[in-house]
């Protein structure tokens with residue numbers, strides 16, 4: 001890792017000692033750098049253990065890599081997300097929370113959807129309401145019920161209290177049923193991981209004290225994204241013991257309001273509760289002059305550009321429609337790569353130095369088509385959670401694997417039975433006559449697997465897939481996915497001295513094994529949310545028409561939701577280190593076949609005068 005010199009402002013933050021501090025730092029100001037250097041310094045000074053919390057596994061990995069793996073760091077520092085920190089506590093203390101065995105994580109949104117549907121079906125009263133709804137309303141009903149459940153957990157309210165202000169009072173009872181089904185599957189959802197530890201800390205002082213005494217310093221990154229549960233967890237952890245807390249964040253990058261996050265937890269609650277001292281850091285090390293000027297205009301900021309010598313590019317381009325927009329982007333990519341070198345860009349201009357960002361995934365449709373046509377390699381950046389298989393054989397493998405690890409997992413057992421179109425996954429002759437007869441052999445291999453022989457079982461699977469899948473594309477997809485799984489196992493074993501199958505599955509669910517050996521090749525396609533905290537030399541921000549970005553729902557709601565769309569645009573802009581190309585189509589093809597005229601995003605209007613187009 002290259003050595004960089006910190007600026008005096010950055011250095012003064014690294015050198016802060018005891019006490020509570022709120023570092024308000026703009027995009028690209030080196031927050032992650034500063035935090036890492038501070039953790040290193042604190043660890044060297046031997047003044048006690050340090051807990052560093054990040055919002056993404058990617059950030060945690062980056063910090064861990066920069067810290068290295070000296071004995072001192074390993075002993076003194078815990079770096080992880082809220083979820084991985086809480087999971088590590090749950091694994092030791094689940095019995096105190098009424099579980100006989102460590103509950104398993106149902107991490108997938110589709111699992112939560114199945115759970116709520118099961119909850120609805122299990123009570124005739126709900127089933128009657130639900131069955132009488134048309135498909136669109138059914139979706140709304142399940143979506144709102146899941147939102148209700150998440151809000152109860154994230155806002156730390158009682159279901160009956162929340163129900164008072166809810167249109168559907170019955171969600172209160174659905175909450176209980178949903179939780180009961182989870183428990184009967186010996187499972188928890190993502191919100192539960194934090195909620196349970198918060199419960200543990202608030203109800204069990206002696207356990208909380210163990211952690212309060214264990215850590216002398218707490219550092220948290222991206223604090224503009226804290227929600228109530230996370231902030232209260234932090235408060236309950238610190239109690240009256242831990243006073244040395246540093247929060248780092250940028251209110252302009254607050255984009256998770258839909259998850260209950262608000263920058264007021266750091267700016268108001270933290271400052272008041274911990275008497276934190278505010279310090280600002282508003283230098284930008286990442287972006288070129290053009291990108292910073294555009295970002296400053298967008299947000300009405302006065303961020304100081306450190307890279308003023310690098311002019312960079314900021315351009316807005318309008319296209320007649322989405323197809324023309326995609327063509328423009330692909331042509332620009334070809335033009336840039338054929339340049340090979342540019343004074344503003346270090347090294348050769350390659351696909352790996354480019355990212356295409358959009359508000360939502362659907363916006364990429366035509367770009368993908370044209371990239372495919374031109375044979376330009378690309379990949380989708382994956383989010384924070386585990387693996388999702390798309391080949392049938394790996395889906396079957398995953399479901400058997402879950403059932404093997406958690407025999408109480410009736411949810412995935414049912415999913416498997418539905419997929420295979422059988423009634424009993426334990427009946428081999430049914431499996432043999434099922435939609436996917438290969439499942440008999442997959443089951444056999446999984447039945448025999450242990451954490452120690454899993455690599456051998458993976459080899460057996462590879463042989464099985466090679467011999468039994470005849471369609472080339474399907475075979476390649478299956479083997480690639482198996483390979484990815486195998487790489488995740490290698491990662492997990494590297495990270496854990498006492499590996500177990502259960503631990504491996506949880507690590508996958510939490511996305512802790514995602515930075516496997518797989519090297520992403522080509523241009524990165526990502527939503528802005530997933531790209532948060534990361535950077536790319538050249539960024540194309542596409543689909544910047546009003547209604548797409550900002551999203552039409554936020555426009556309808558206005559207020560804080562619309563502000564978050566603006567913040568999201570700022571996050572997108574500031575991912576670009578050197579060149580930023582922003583595009584929008586003047587009309588869009590609607591699913592029913594009509595073209596609808598579009599206007600430029602309201603946020604770009606401010607910038608039009610700044611750009612030579």
Ligand SMILES: Nc1ncnc2c1ncn2[C@@H]1O[C@H](COP(=O)(O)OP(=O)(O)OP(=O)(O)O)[C@@H](O)[C@H]1O
Nearest residue numbers: 004005006007027028029030031032033285286533
């Ligand atoms: N003192 C410095 N000298 C040179 N480069 C620096 C310095 N500090 C940070 N950088 C570089 O600036 C870029 C931004 O740093 P970092 O990712 O830590 O910022 P950040 O504040 O976390 O960004 P954001 O909030 O926008 O995701 C990185 O490429 C980092 O290596």
